[in-house]
Amino acid sequence: MGLLSFIKEAGEKLFGGSSAHAAEPGANPDAAASAAIKTYIETQNLGLTDLIVAYAGATGVVTLSGKAPSQEASEKAGLAAGNVANVTSVDNQLVAPEAPAAQYHDVVRGDTLSAISKKYYGDANKYNAIFEANKPMLTHPDKIYPGQKLRIPPLK
Template sequence: MGLFSFIKDAGEKLFGTSKDVQAAQAEPAKLPDLNAKAGSAIKTYIETQNLGIQNLAVQYDGASGKVTVTGAAPSEEAAEKVTLCCGNVASVTSVDNQLSFPPGTASQYHDVVSGDTLSAISKKYYGDANQYMKIFEANKPMLSDPNKIYPGQKLRIPAA
């Protein structure tokens, strides 16, 4: 799928704080262990989404904030959701999604800004504000409520 960029300070707090990351960068000897723990936390988070990923492997590089994920996804949609799972975690700045999947229709992505709603995003991409549930469904289970999106979050916009 490729490399996707994300906002470092937005997202789920699965491991430590930005102060913890800075402290780890100051002590390079601790970085490999912290990277392994962070990778494991992200992998566990992906697995809890029940996306059907086989042979999932997650590597996290705290120095760059990059997550690399490998394995096999049952669909392009599942692979895209894995990208969002990884990228919408605090301290992650980019995701290199190397998952394999059967061919399908590509989606777009939207970076949420202040004032965005799923209806407004739906109007922008589909020309119809009432199609917001399509976006909500495409981002489940990362989204639990159509009214709970936040600036800096990246959303998957499925093809019309």
């Protein structure tokens, strides 16, 4: 899938500071952050297998590898990893069946799913396609925030 960029200050607060808090002196904060991101991705129930997550705190880059059951699952995993505070980009190397790739939208202040739908589909009433494409990361169509990156799927 490639490299996606994200806003470092936006997203889920899975670990604190500029990198993960080490549980014990001498512990590897990047390994702790990698484990936290992996756990977060796994809670999305995307059907990934052999998932490996590597976080480099110095650069804020997350690398994903393993297998995804679909292009959609791969894209959602990349978004889940990238919509975490302190992550600047995701190098998504998940292997998935070929399918049309989605577009992405960076949410800005004042955005609504209806407005985003109007921009990409020409119809504000198709906002539910965007909402469904970003579940379970989105829990309600009105709960999006600036800095978040959303998946805009091709219409079927």
